[in-house]
Amino acid sequence: xxxxxxxxxxxxxxxxxxxxxxxxxxxxxxxxxxxxxxxxxxxxxxxxxxxxxxxxxxxxxxxxxxxxxxxxxxxxxxxxxxxxxxxxxxxxxxxxxxxxxxxxxxxxxxxxxxxxxxxxxxxxxxxxxxxxxxxxxxxxxxxxxxxxxxxxxxxxxxxxxxxxxxxxxxxxxxxxxxxxxxxxxxxxxxxxxxxxxxxxxxxxxxxxxxxxxxxxxxxxxxxxxxxxxxxxxxxxxxxxxxxxxxxxxxxxxxxxxxxxxxxxxxxxxxxxxxxxxxxxxxxxxxxxxxxxxxxxxxxxxxxxxxxxxxxxxxxxxxxxxxxxxxxxxxxxxxxxxxxxxxxxxxxxxxxxxxxxxxxxxxxxxxxxxxxxxxxxxxxxxxxxxxxxxxxxxxxxxxxxxxxxxxxxxxxxxxxxxxxxxxxxxxxxxxxxxxxxxxxxxxxxxxxxxxxxxxxxxxxxxxxxxxxxxxxxxxxxxxxxxxxxxxxxxxxxxxxx
Numbered sequence: 395x396x397x398x399x400x401x402x403x404x405x406x407x408x409x410x411x412x413x414x415x416x417x418x419x420x421x422x423x424x425x426x427x428x429x430x431x432x433x434x435x436x437x438x439x440x441x442x443x444x445x446x447x448x449x450x451x452x453x454x455x456x457x458x459x460x461x462x463x464x465x466x467x468x469x470x471x472x473x474x475x476x477x478x479x480x481x482x483x484x485x486x487x488x489x490x491x492x493x494x495x496x497x498x499x500x501x502x503x504x505x506x507x508x509x510x511x512x513x514x515x516x517x518x519x520x521x522x523x524x525x526x527x528x529x530x531x532x533x534x535x536x537x538x539x540x541x542x543x544x545x546x547x548x549x550x551x552x553x554x555x556x557x558x559x560x561x562x563x564x565x566x567x568x569x570x571x572x573x574x575x576x577x578x579x580x581x582x583x584x585x586x587x588x589x590x591x592x593x594x595x596x597x598x599x600x601x602x603x604x605x606x607x608x609x610x611x612x613x614x615x616x617x618x619x620x621x622x623x624x625x626x627x628x629x630x631x632x633x634x635x636x637x638x639x640x641x642x643x644x645x646x647x648x649x650x651x652x653x654x655x656x657x658x659x660x661x662x663x664x665x666x667x668x669x670x671x672x673x674x675x676x677x678x679x680x681x682x683x684x685x686x687x688x689x690x691x692x693x694x695x696x697x698x699x700x701x702x703x704x705x706x707x708x709x710x711x712x713x714x715x716x717x718x719x720x721x722x723x724x725x726x727x728x729x730x731x732x733x734x735x736x737x738x739x740x741x742x743x744x745x746x747x748x749x750x751x752x753x754x755x756x757x758x759x760x761x762x763x764x765x766x767x768x769x770x771x772x773x774x775x776x777x778x779x780x781x782x783x784x785x786x787x788x789x790x791x792x793x794x795x796x797x798x799x800x801x802x803x804x805x806x807x808x809x810x811x812x813x814x815x816x817x818x819x820x821x822x823x824x825x826x827x828x829x830x831x832x833x834x835x836x837x838x839x840x841x842x843x844x845x846x847x848x849x850x851x852x853x854x855x856x857x858x859x860x861x862x863x864x865x866x867x868x869x870x871x872x873x874x875x876x877x878x879x880x881x882x883x884x885x886x887x888x889x890x
Contacts, residue, residue, distance in 0.1 A: 736876025
């Protein structure tokens with residue numbers, strides 16, 4: 395299997411080179427592969443799996459990959475030569491751009507080896523771990539109401555979209571396996587997790603080779619000489635294409651000195667008719683080269699991309715508030731959160747300050763609080779006590795603690811790596827119930843003679859998603875603990 399994958403990758407890179415995809419500043423340099431000058435495909439087990447490694451020292455702002463427009467898989471590219479597909483889609487003008495691209499992708503995949511895109515399609519994942527791929531057991535493993543609601547909403551949206559496109563799929567007379575809800579989930583996950591922004595289609599494009607880059611959150615970056623450098627938002631959807639002239643005319647110095655306004659990450663360049671990828675920091679040979687798709691919480695990463703970060707500086711915890719609190723100020727609900735370091739957002743802090751104020755005094759000081767000023771030391775102490783107790787009550791209400799979640803993650807890794815579950819590990823009844831609920835729900839059977847588990851490929855994928863759910867809820871609970879710790883310190887200092 396591994397040899398077949400390597401052969402597919404080699405053929406794909408040769409195919410990509412024939413389309414002009416290249417990591418060389420000279421697009422006309424002959425090469426049997428599109429890589430080798432700046433990048434190589436490598437494996438990073440603890441940092442995203444397959445990704446790109448630098449084959450040389452690379453400076454911030456250097457062009458590291460160029461993908462010509464003709465190599466981008468877009469709705470236009472898939473539909474333009476398919477009269478029957480185009481005619482069917484014309485009958486349904488209310489379809490979203492992502493529905494159109496998903497339909498076109500499934501139509502293309504159904505061609506098998508006869509598809510011009512076959513070398514690329516063979517490398518697409520066969521399954522995904524986005525929230526709408528979670529089954530009921532995995533959804534319940536998230537534990538937190540906000541995450542469960544987000545997942546259920548995502549699944550409902552996918553089902554509604556699939557029902558809307560079903561008549562078109564019938565008209566196209568595709569093989570049965572390409573018109574199922576499972577196939578639609580696959581296409582939707584591919585579009586959600588792998589597309590990049592292009593100015594002419596809101597659905598975006600699939601970018602062969604370019605989608606090998608793994609993610610890093612935007613923010614303060616540090617190059618390998620120890621110098622910090624802010625790289626902006628790094629979002630594909632905000633990437634500019636303001637460069638003038640042929641892309642090969644840019645030197646590293648020109649990129650870093652004369653084009654400071656251009657985002658250092660990736661974007662479609664009209665001038666070069668290519669998707670262009672740039673180094674966002676300095677890289678040493680062997681380093682993984684990363685891109686930022688934008689600022690996301692871990693729940694958003696799971697929803698749209700199917701992964702999360704154990705250390706995500708942009709993560710947030712949304713906690714349930716008293717209904718009246720949402721009416722104190724007209725803040726959007728998404729602005730009321732606890733940040734990854736346990737600090738309250740500005741909107742939540744101001745709301746809490748007004749909430750702990752006696753009702754009779756709120757009107758007179760509301761405008762002062764809204765200006766961001768502290769009312770009094772007593773008010774700050776009341777906020778600290780209120781939020782700390784709120785977080786403690788939430789933590790007590792969950793079926794498992796952080797310590798139990800961390801133990802469960804170790805057990806899941808044992809199951810993943812060794813196909814066994816050591817029941818002699820001291821774990822709570824809640825953990826044992828969850829473990830066997832997930833395993834038996836996936837028809838995992840115990841071999842009584844050797845204590846091993848007979849795990850199918852389908853069950854293994856479910857266990858992978860289960861692990862993501864446990865990681866997410868554990869990180870969420872840690873944010874609440876950070877909040878409690880911060881305010882306990884404040885209270886201790888206040889009373890010392």
